[in-house]
Amino acid sequence: MLSDNQTLSTVLPHVARALADAGLAAHAGNGMNAIDRPSSLADEAYGRLSLQLDMNLWKVGEKLPTEMALAESLGVSRPVIREALARLRADGRIETRQGAGAFVADRNKLAAFRMVAQAKHQSDAEAEREVLELRQIVEAGAAELAAQRRNDADLIAIRAALEGMHSALEQRTDGSVHDDAFHSAIAHASHNSQIAKFVEFLGAQFSDSRKATWDDIGYGVGIATVGQSDHAAIYKAIAAGDGAKAKRMSHSHVQRAIDRIDQRIATEKSTKGNV
Amino acid sequence: MLSDNQTLSTVLPHVARALADAGLAAHAGNGMNAIDRPSSLADEAYGRLSLQLDMNLWKVGEKLPTEMALAESLGVSRPVIREALARLRADGRIETRQGAGAFVADRNKLAAFRMVAQAKHQSDAEAEREVLELRQIVEAGAAELAAQRRNDADLIAIRAALEGMHSALEQRTDGSVHDDAFHSAIAHASHNSQIAKFVEFLGAQFSDSRKATWDDIGYGVGIATVGQSDHAAIYKAIAAGDGAKAKRMSHSHVQRAIDRIDQRIATEKSTKGNV
């Protein structure tokens, strides 16, 4: 996977120079493009090890090379490797035992879920569509549970966010904060902390695109206005305790966002090659 | 949050001794109970900082104390703090800029979703129920998409897992591997990599309870048998391209697991106080 002269330092100029002084310089022009900015050796080391684990370079339960060996093979120092290993351990992908070594953890031990970096053949929009689809599923389910389990406090919180968006709409100001709060309040009304936390996590992946709903362009196209009527309908269904309807409304609300993305993908495809 | 004498080293004997030699000993008998086994200073430091971030000790965008300051206040060295900060950065909770410092990141930057450790007032079973409910939502949605998008290769993979479980059932052996593969194959048939990855992540949280379906007790109660007819129905719906039915079947399949948990919770509650 790594040729001798292909070390991390290649993309980090100052380190490369230091290595050059030591007679360990790597020749330029290898497979590594500087486009992906690792910005830190540890980031890069983490990426590499992560990749090697993905492709089953070591079997489950097998012992990884020692920190020293890894450091040498990647051309960095032990602290850098330690930081990378620490992250892998935090993700639950490896386990380390003092005095013994680092071992590939059982796949059934994953402790964290990360958004997969979009595959090379995917555009950003396509990756966003996938996340949006997942969000659609989870939020619709959360809305259904919310309709069944919401109490008065939940309704008040949801209504407050709704009114916040309402007044933002009247004054044509940014209502994205209340938009966030609205979806989050519904998720909490499901009285399932895992669902609530996951909805918030997914929502966080959309901080940019959600703002686009509330900027000048969004107002111009009327996205915010349409979205608000969706929100009102969802609230009504939840307040009425109509789980099926809340689910349906929430589903179609996110569907609009998916449709917008699909349009963007279509236009991107038709103008492909200009970049 | 931390009194002067309340350092991490208090719970790590050998370090405490080293500190004692240096005249920096912390007195024992403080608020720290040794029940939570940090096992590593970095783990503990990560936990503390994580907690402090949770309770908004620093506002978003605010600068955290320097690594040296943090190290001193927690009674550990800089590498330990660096490892903890590295994990926080990997989670997207802080951002560090070389030469400037570490800053609290916008909440909308969370890069990883972790299963929340069950709250103290919750039993294990209740926490498991919450995850199961989330799984129900996502897997049902995945099954629906799978029915709409599956191709021949997908069907073959699902069928292979189904037959694996079938023969395991006949020989009363452990079919949990095929069980895993079955749900995973359906998720992949949705042709949404985010959904596929998340389903696998959720499935990983159930390695234990899934095995319980396939052990002697599971066979005795007939869980595996009932589950298998569920699986067959789900496969049939997906093969037929009937999204609504696939969704319904998948939903009720997980519902059985939820019902079992509910029963366990009920019996646990009735025998409470014996521990």
Next chain:
DNA sequence: TTGAGTCATGTTGTCTGACAACCAAACACT
């Protein structure tokens, strides 16, 4: 021969000190 205890070696966990790269604000100069 076998078993248990001991020891040597290798590995991770942690500390210390040092320097490079970098940022931000105070400072000096025009």
Next chain:
DNA sequence: AGTGTTTGGTTGTCAGACAACATGACTCAA
């Protein structure tokens, strides 16, 4: 006043060292 420069502080990285621990080899007695 505005602009370039310097200076101190902070993170990123390296190197070396030692402690804690795990593992296998080795020794010695039964």
